[in-house]
Amino acid sequence: MSELLLAGLSALEDYVALHVLTCLVPAFLLAGAMVTFISRETILHYLGTQARKATAFPLAAGASFFVAACSCTVIPVSSGLYYGGAGIGPAFILLWVAPAANLLALIYTGAILGAEMATVRVVSALLMAFVVGAVMTGVFRREEEQRELAFAAGATETARPVATRGSLGLMVLLVATLLAPNYLVQSGPYLHKVYVWAAGTLLVALYAWRVKTRAEIVAWLKETWWFVRLIFPLLLAGVFIVGVLGALLPQAWIQTWLGGNGLLAAFLATLIGSVSYFATMTEAPFVDTLMKMGMGQGPALALLLTGPGLSLPNWLAIARVFGARKAVVYVITLILLGTLVGWVAGQFYFTH
Amino acid sequence: MKIEILGPGCSRCRATEEIVRRALAELNLSAEVEHITDPVQFARRQVLLTPGLVVDAKVKSSGRVPNLEEVKQWLREAA
Numbered sequence: 444m445s446e447l448l449l450a451g452l453s454a455l456e457d458y459v460a461l462h463v464l465t466c467l468v469p470a471f472l473l474a475g476a477m478v479t480f481i482s483r484e485t486i487l488h489y490l491g492t493q494a495r496k497a498t499a500f501p502l503a504a505g506a507s508f509f510v511a512a513c514s515c516t517v518i519p520v521s522s523g524l525y526y527g528g529a530g531i532g533p534a535f536i537l538l539w540v541a542p543a544a545n546l547l548a549l550i551y552t553g554a555i556l557g558a559e560m561a562t563v564r565v566v567s568a569l570l571m572a573f574v575v576g577a578v579m580t581g582v583f584r585r586e587e588e589q590r591e592l593a594f595a596a597g598a599t600e601t602a603r604p605v606a607t608r609g610s611l612g613l614m615v616l617l618v619a620t621l622l623a624p625n626y627l628v629q630s631g632p633y634l635h636k637v638y639v640w641a642a643g644t645l646l647v648a649l650y651a652w653r654v655k656t657r658a659e660i661v662a663w664l665k666e667t668w669w670f671v672r673l674i675f676p677l678l679l680a681g682v683f684i685v686g687v688l689g690a691l692l693p694q695a696w697i698q699t700w701l702g703g704n705g706l707l708a709a710f711l712a713t714l715i716g717s718v719s720y721f722a723t724m725t726e727a728p729f730v731d732t733l734m735k736m737g738m739g740q741g742p743a744l745a746l747l748l749t750g751p752g753l754s755l756p757n758w759l760a761i762a763r764v765f766g767a768r769k770a771v772v773y774v775i776t777l778i779l780l781g782t783l784v785g786w787v788a789g790q791f792y793f794t795h
Numbered sequence: 796m797k798i799e800i801l802g803p804g805c806s807r808c809r810a811t812e813e814i815v816r817r818a819l820a821e822l823n824l825s826a827e828v829e830h831i832t833d834p835v836q837f838a839r840r841q842v843l844l845t846p847g848l849v850v851d852a853k854v855k856s857s858g859r860v861p862n863l864e865e866v867k868q869w870l871r872e873a874a
Binding site: 527764 | 801803805806807834835837838839841842843844845857858859860
């Protein structure tokens with residue numbers, strides 16, 4: 444019993460304690476800044492009016508990065524767009540990309556599993572999104588034609604910009620603060636990373652003081668605090684459970700069922716990811732633990748993608764909002780795609 | 796006056812409801828306050844970002860927790 448407790452605590456030390464200052468603090472500040480300083484209404488409005496055009500798919504995928512910083516908020520956004528007249532393709536692209544490649548999770552994936560895995564995760568999530576969008580549009584073609592007639596009326600344009608230049612500068616600085624400690628300091632003691640982080644944070648603070656009003660800064664910090672309160676407890680609990688699971692699961696199982704880069708391993712990893720619920724960000728330490736126990740890189744990618752993107756509660760919510768038929772098509776498409784992406788990446792990309 | 800708070804039951808949505816109740820108490824107003832958790836209803840009201848605040852069928856804010864002063868202003872206008 445005490446052994447399991449120790450395993451959980453040591454996971455907390457490895458995955459949280461070492462990352463709080465140099466990764467989590469700037470990541471939460473960035474998420475808070477995006478919610479406060481980016482006009483998500485403008486992005487969504489634009490998406491609504493463009494949703495019938497050829498640009499809708501890439502636009503929906505791009506907007507997903509900015510609209511939701513965690514998976515919890517995406518269902519109302521996506522269903523709101525859909526019932527407001529957006530095509531089924533863009534609505535489901537948003538539903539998939541926002542959790543599968545959300546900003547907080549990507550930053551954390553990069554910090555724990557390396558930049559390569561984070562990059563592959565984004566690219567795969569986007570590729571899968573376009574296929575999902577096309578499948579949903581194709582399968583529900585007739586229904587879409589009828590909906591199109593109903594929403595033929597044009598929408599009015601809003602003139603509000605997506606973000607001001609000062610806000611953009613602030614967000615660029617925050618991204619730099621996030622990347623600098625890990626890429627400037629490749630070796631040496633952790634304290635060096637902290638120095639780089641402190642310098643970056645000081646720069647962010649000075650810049651914010653110059654370009655933002657007091658009220659704006661207060662609003663930004665408040666939003667940041669909401670994210671911390673929402674996500675941090677789940678992250679702590681999740682990482683603790685990951686540590687305990689790592690100590691409980693026999694290594695031989697992992698190697699037999701998830702080892703290598705075969706099709707079965709990719710399918711099983713996808714299935715685990717699709718059914719179980721991972722709080723935003725906890726999928727990264729879970730995958731890292733399993734990889735240390737022998738899971739292949741292809742299955743790891745499949746699990747990283749479907750872990751936060753799909754879960755049993757999320758299937759039910761989608762079925763309730765969009766209808767059971769659309770939920771079934773969506774989930775089956777993603778399970779097939781996840782398996783395929785894991786297998787292909789394992790066979791042809793992760794060959795080193 | 797009818798006030799609807801739209802949100803899937805998140806902590807920000809509860810905070811919004813609390814601010815509304817405080818504003819009502821400070822202004823000495825009474826209203827029917829309803830917390831709506833069904834996403835289909837969000838869509839029907841065209842609220843995309845939660846928490847949303849709807850006063851007498853008009854969307855007053857969405858995607859953030861409004862502050863007390865704003866809410867009091869909206870409630871005074873609607874009363």
